Amino acid sequence: MSFKKLAVLAGVAALTLSGCAAAADDTASEATSSTEETTAAATTEELKDIKICVYTHGDGGTFWSVAQMGAEDAGKDLGITVDYQGSINDSAKQASTIDAGIAAGCNGIAASAPDAGAIEQAMLAVSAAGIPTVTMNSGSDVFKDLGAFTHVGQDEIVAGREAGYKFNDAGMTNILCPIQEAANSGLTDRCAGARETSTGTVSDFNLDGGLADLTAASAKIKAALEADPTIDAVFALNADIAAKAVLPAVQDLGRDIMIGTVDMSEDALNAIAAGDIAFAIDQQQYAQGYMSVVLLYLNVTNAHSLGGGLPIYTGPGFVDASNVAQVQALVAAGSR
Amino acid sequence: MMSNLSDERVSQTSIATRMLRRPELGALIGAFVIFSLFWGFDTTGNFAALGGTAGWTDIAAPIGIIAVFVSLLMIGGEFDLSTGVMVGTSGLLAGMLVTEYGLNMWVAIPIVLLFAAAVGFINGMIVVRTGLPSFIVTLATFFVLRGANLAVTKSLTGTVRVSGIEEAEGFDSAHAIFASRLMVGTSSFQISILWWIAITILATWLLSRTQFGNWIFASGGDKNAARNAGVPVDRTKVTLFIMTSLASAFVGIMFVLRLQGMQAGQGVGMEFFYIIAAAVGGTLLMGGAGSAIGASIGAAIMGIADIGIPYALWDQDWRWTFIGVILLAAVLVNTFIGNRAKGAKR
């Protein structure tokens, strides 16, 4: 028998045996735990059977890994199973994942909705199957249309408004707003919110793809700042953009420009501590992940539908020189 | 009467070896092995049931529809890197035609297909006229379309997505045909699966049972020898490029109907998955041999992994590692087979 054929047969045999072993393992543990079953409270096995699924459009970067950690920590704290999937900005993939959640045995599904129309059919199918849903991170104004009972996140317009106030307090008159992900309406909303409350002008600036090449992004921002010497503030919409693209550009030019950003990273917080960046808006995405799971857990186990038909806000929280020290330790640990 | 001059050094091949040499059989065995693997690790109990099947076929169908034609093109000796982005371009174009220009969906669809065919034609003509590697030519097309997707969408809609398609005339009927669901028991299957199966059958027939199919093998196997034998190599290649673009547009239309809109970045990055599915299914990267049905099996494997990994509650990041491993394994096996067939005897 040729080596190739032998290898194939061996592979199939090994995998079948391991599959049987895994299945046998499950039935064995179920048998032992059922004998220890208490009458009223849910046993560890029954809890583990509760599966909450968090299906986002996230890309696994510094922002989304914190949200994922939040969701998974909630799972550990409650003793239930959590399945997190990020579709890396692919709406078709996210829709398919949500659709597949029904057969995957999800008892509750949380989904981010940057493009509500894309996942509408999937979300409605999930609701039709009797599975409760919430939206998180994006979709605060569409969650009802998607059949969700609430939304957990930060309203981007509200965040932008608050940032606008901060810039007013410092007397800023011409604010540049670089948008690093052209397809993300949440980002445009932040700039729009700032425009509403700012007493000066807020100009959107196209920095699409900025996160993929921070050096190039920095050069573009420098060029924009040079082109308009009256710009006195930059409202960055991402911590990496702020710390690694905007800050170097501003330092290069040597002008006195106020930098505010959305979301946090170790570098951005260090810059705040050093006085180079004025503030970071914290949408507390750890809590977005954590609370999505808790809200669905409470719905599944005790029929609670929290929120009162309105979104539940996790932000904007502000991190500036006054509270940066506390937060820094947590960001370094990956949980903020 | 001439004596029998067959070379005693040419060994007679056993039936088993001959069957294993068929590219799709190797891929099918691989698919079964991978399916068994995930069946073993399944935590939901639904993987090998209707529910799980609905899940992985949903992922596999749009990959398979395009991978099948990508494999034909690869057999013909060329690559198309503009397939992924063309999915986005077609979806966006269809969306803009109905929302910005108020066209009926059924008028928009042929326009989009015509556009895609034109892009494929241009890809093909540049490749055959200049002799540049198709990898480079279609990479250029990829960048052109990627930029256009963003710029045109922004200038026409002010945003980078097209939405509100569901309000358009003809949406409901088009949705019913390209993006609806079929209930089988309690599970809902996407209609895209039926399209996938039909297209796979069509492509397989085209490749193995028509004159054009013979020309595809010849153009990829040795285009000079093919030309000398009278095969219209240039025309064959251009036709293949048109087909890959059309397949991508078809998926784009399916998506825009299902998602009721489309983001400007949709599809970018998928072009390599189509090539990987084709390679896993037995299509040689060097051209000249391969299988359309194999590409579908490759797409199925990707779908099985995409659903199997979360069903096993593994970290989904393993998906990338998985794709890498099966690609390497498939290419090694294919090269081994290709070498034995090609140059062993002189």
Add this chain to the structure above:
Amino acid sequence: MSIALELKKAGKAFGSVIALQDVSVKVRQGSVTCILGDNGAGKSTLIKTLSGVHKPSSGSYEVEGAEVSFGSPRDALAAGIATVYQDLATIPLMSVWRNFFLGNEITKGWGILRRLDVKKMKELTKQQLMEMGIDLRDTNQQIGTLSGGERQAVAIARAVYFGAKVLILDEPTSALGVRQSGIVLKYVLAAKDRGVSVVFITHNPHHAYLVGDYFYLLNRGQLANEFERKHVELDELTKAMAGGAELDALTAEIQQVRNVS
């Protein structure tokens, strides 16, 4: 004897490079005509002129007495002139029957349902190869698994089957061992038996002498010599190829040098 092909004082220049000059070659019907010459002699240009890749820049090219001007190899093919190139005869990854019928596929049905008549093509391939002396159990095997000589033989059988009146073979034995060359030479004679005129290009006088009826020697783009088989012996042919009178002079010179040192 009637003439199948004839080049009359043909010349071919590429810019300032004169590849062929004043070459007159007669290919007689039903014979094997060998074109001999070393590398650089112009054989490649000559074969391309005969097979329709190039048009002669001067002189004329006649097929069965009528002057022709081929625009492409397909035109020559249509006129019954089939060329089998050394490396480009068959496509290794394709099966034997697909190679055999490449460009001439048999189909059944019409319109959109026109499909290959696979069964018929497999049968015919097996039968035709058998008639040329090749017994293949499975015409589905990839042609790359056959030996080099057998691949050439399939190419020859293909040309003969599809009605080639003239078969031009470009260095068919140059990359083959002795046994394989023997196979090819036997097929050359088999083709001749079926009434095909063969033009056999080679730089190997031994092979040429085994099958040739007429010999033309090319040297530096010009015709150096022509022989008929009945008037020439092998060693005379070999010597003529190696340089003839020039070689004699060179031999004498070298021997003088060696005797002195």
